[in-house]
Structure formats: structure tokens, C-alpha cells
Amino acid sequence: MNTEKLRTVAFIPARSGSKRVPNKNVRLLNGHPMLAYSIRAAIDSGVFDAVICATDSEQHAAVARHYGAEVPFLRGGEISGDKSPDIDWVIWVLNMLKQSGREFDVFSILRPTSPFRLPQTIQRAWGEFSKNPTADSLRAVERCKQHPGKMWVIRGNRMLPLMPFSNGSTPWHSSQYAALPEVYVQDASLEIAWTKVPLEQNSIAGEAIIPFVSQGLEGFDINEPEDWCMAEWLLANQEAKLPSIELSPYTITE
Numbered sequence: 001m002n003t004e005k006l007r008t009v010a011f012i013p014a015r016s017g018s019k020r021v022p023n024k025n026v027r028l029l030n031g032h033p034m035l036a037y038s039i040r041a042a043i044d045s046g047v048f049d050a051v052i053c054a055t056d057s058e059q060h061a062a063v064a065r066h067y068g069a070e071v072p073f074l075r076g077g078e079i080s081g082d083k084s085p086d087i088d089w090v091i092w093v094l095n096m097l098k099q100s101g102r103e104f105d106v107f108s109i110l111r112p113t114s115p116f117r118l119p120q121t122i123q124r125a126w127g128e129f130s131k132n133p134t135a136d137s138l139r140a141v142e143r144c145k146q147h148p149g150k151m152w153v154i155r156g157n158r159m160l161p162l163m164p165f166s167n168g169s170t171p172w173h174s175s176q177y178a179a180l181p182e183v184y185v186q187d188a189s190l191e192i193a194w195t196k197v198p199l200e201q202n203s204i205a206g207e208a209i210i211p212f213v214s215q216g217l218e219g220f221d222i223n224e225p226e227d228w229c230m231a232e233w234l235l236a237n238q239e240a241k242l243p244s245i246e247l248s249p250y251t252i253t254e
Helices: 032-045 059-065 086-099 119-130 196-200 226-234
Strands: 008-013 050-056 106-109 137-143 153-156 158-161 184-194 209-213
Touching: 008 032, 008 086, 032 050, 032 059, 050 059, 050 086, 059 119, 086 106, 086 196, 119 137, 119 184, 119 209, 184 196, 184 209
Parallel strands: 008 050, 008 106, 137 209
Antiparallel strands: 106 184, 137 184, 153 158
């Protein structure tokens, strides 16, 4: 792959209206709005020609601009709900950029809810993507802690194993975790794909997907109040590292 001529863009999706952790994208974490860490990681990685925050909120847009991201337009409410699929806003943003004379070969989605993703994480992922030119995309994954082989579905007053496999004569659900095959779950920290994948296949990932195995806390995702508490604990106890920010903190005003 000739990466020298590729035009790359990072998308930082930051809609307003979070319910489980109110205003989580602009809530202060270690002195800065959480959104800031993904923006700075993207910029400082040196991978992207542009870093664009895709938000529906003027307040979020102001925060994003303060930390160096572009916000050329705001997302409409119809593609910013808590059930809106990513494909809708990704295609919309790519088309809006094209209309303004800006086209890119590759895009990445870096969600603000993964603040421990570092510039080096992005560089490592870009290296993996660059070595696999025939792939549609790359997606961050981590080894699952709760194995699907021990999960069940309930039908009336009976249970059935979600995955009816076995190790010889022993069902997966009765096997020791160490005896089960390794299974990975996607995390929210990082995706990279050719822009032609959503535009031509109407898919974020396509079919040929490279695994990018997150290391340490790179894939830590903040979605629940307890996740926020854990993030603060990790920082207070120097168990986690955030991307460096040398800018003065943005002051959130109501």
C-alpha cells in the first residue's frame, strides 16, 4: 500500500444527550472534557490529514474546536439519536465533506468514551492497516471476560445455551474457562476503513476485517456510572495514562 498519497480523516463522534452518564463527552476527566483526549490522541498521532468532530451540539463543537478538531457542520437530530446507526452519520459526513470539495481515502472512528487510547495506539493500528491493503477495515477487539460459551437464552421457563458447542462430551457451559477457545469482543476505541466501504457497501466494516487487539486499558470504554468511577480510580492510583494535553482546560458554561 502506498500510504504517502492517502488522504486520511479521523471522526470523533460526540452526540449530546447521553442518558447513562449525562453529558459524558464533555464531562471533566482529570481536568479536561473527556472529548479532548480522543481529539489530542488523533492529532498527536500524526496519522490524519484532518480530525473532525461529528456532533449535534454547539457546546460540544466549541469544546472540540478548543482542542484542535474541526467542526465544519453539525449533525441533524435524525442521525444523532441513541439508536441511530453509525453508518448513517458516517455517510452523511463523508458526503458533506465531498460537497465542500474534500474527499478522503481512509477514515477512522475514535470514540470519546475510550480516553485511554494513546497516540501510539493509533500509530500501531495504522501500521497494521497499512500492511493489509486488501482488507476493508480494521477494528479494535479484546479477549472477552464473559465467554459466550457460558451464556444462555431464556425461552419461557427454560434455558438454552447460546452456543451449543462442546469439548468432546463436555458442553462449553460446563467447561473451565481455560479450556474454551479464545473469543474476542469488539471494543469502542478504534476503527479504520476505506471510505469506499460505507459509500459503496453501506457498511462501516465491510467483510474483510483486520483484528487489532487492544493492549492494557486502550479499549476501556466509559458508558456506565461505574465505568466513570473506575476511570477516576485508575487515574488517582496511577494505573492508567491519558493522552497528554498541553492546552489550557476548556471552561464548560451552562
